[in-house]
Amino acid sequence: MIITVASGKGGTGKTTIAVNLALSIGNANILDCDVEEPNVHTLLKPRKIATEDVLLPTPVVDHGKCSLCGKCGEFCEFNAIFVGKKKVVVYPEICHSCGGCRLVCPEKAIEEEGRTIGKIHQTHVKAIHLVYGELKIGEPLATPIIKAVKKQIEPKKINILDAPPGTACPVIETMEKSDFLMLVTEPTPFGLHDLAMAVDVVKQLGIPHGVVVNRAGIGDNAVQEYCKEMDIPILLEIPFDREIAEFYSRGVPFVEEMPEWKEQFLELFENAKEIMRNDS
Ligand code: SF4
Ligand code: SF4
Numbered sequence: 001m002i003i004t005v006a007s008g009k010g011g012t013g014k015t016t017i018a019v020n021l022a023l024s025i026g027n028a029n030i031l032d033c034d035v036e037e038p039n040v041h042t043l044l045k046p047r048k049i050a051t052e053d054v055l056l057p058t059p060v061v062d063h064g065k066c067s068l069c070g071k072c073g074e075f076c077e078f079n080a081i082f083v084g085k086k087k088v089v090v091y092p093e094i095c096h097s098c099g100g101c102r103l104v105c106p107e108k109a110i111e112e113e114g115r116t117i118g119k120i121h122q123t124h125v126k127a128i129h130l131v132y133g134e135l136k137i138g139e140p141l142a143t144p145i146i147k148a149v150k151k152q153i154e155p156k157k158i159n160i161l162d163a164p165p166g167t168a169c170p171v172i173e174t175m176e177k178s179d180f181l182m183l184v185t186e187p188t189p190f191g192l193h194d195l196a197m198a199v200d201v202v203k204q205l206g207i208p209h210g211v212v213v214n215r216a217g218i219g220d221n222a223v224q225e226y227c228k229e230m231d232i233p234i235l236l237e238i239p240f241d242r243e244i245a246e247f248y249s250r251g252v253p254f255v256e257e258m259p260e261w262k263e264q265f266l267e268l269f270e271n272a273k274e275i276m277r278n279d280s
Contacts, residue, residue, distance in 0.1 A: 008194025
């Protein structure tokens with residue numbers, strides 16, 4: 001089972017919800033797909049972490065074989081390979097590793113080499129298996145790292161994915177093949193605006209979904225009214241509470257210190273399962 005926790009914008013408490021849910025379930029995988037700013041590990045505080053590089057195949061030109069025919073440059077829709085008067089230049093940062101230039105080269109002058117674009121880390125905290133990706137600074141492509149993180153999904157276990165904020169490609173990559181999407185928002189005009197954008201994407205993907213309202217009570221009821229109008233179930237409302245905010249600011253998942261919330265998160269999980277069952 002794959003449950004993705006997402007939000008239309010950053011700062012809604014999405015990661016806190018994902019971590020508290022995983023801790024409440026216990027024997028779960030949590031995969032942090034926010035590879036530009038992973039922070040699940042800052043809440044779970046693992047000790048031993050295994051790390052491996054994520055490599056992306058990148059073209060390398062053998063100038064001894066190249067006839068400067070120009071076919072690779074014509075083929076590349078990303079302008080990542082340029083055929084000059086004397087040599088071919090590859091721009092690895094904008095190469096999407098499609099392999100097309102190698103295929104069209106009539107001289108077989110292009111090989112591929114692995115280029116490190118980031119890392120994935122794996123660790124265990126209590127019964128939780130945590131995987132998180134980290135995009136190298138300056139690298140523009142987050143999706144290959146997200147794919148590498150998602151390779152660690154174990155179909156027989158409960159996998160909770162923490163999506164990047166927003167509604168761009170990395171979010172879609174994270175959401176794809178999910179069984180359920182949990183959209184975290186807050187009851188403010190910004191929260192509603194970004195929730196509506198996330199709902200647009202989710203409806204197009206056709207994945208069962210529900211909303212978690214974080215910091216309930218700080219704004220108005222517009223989010224609740226929107227959900228009613230759109231027929232989207234609100235699975236849980238977490239009030240704006242001083243004690244929860246203090247744990248949050250200290251990087252402590254609040255279910256650890258307020259066990260009554262574990263029940264609420266387990267109920268949230270059961271409600272999500274019920275929606276999935278009704279949808280299938
Ligand atoms: S691998 Fe694809 S994206 Fe990269 S340079 Fe070749 S054609 Fe362009
Ligand atoms: S397609 Fe091959 S031979 Fe032609 S310019 Fe590119 S690398 Fe050189």
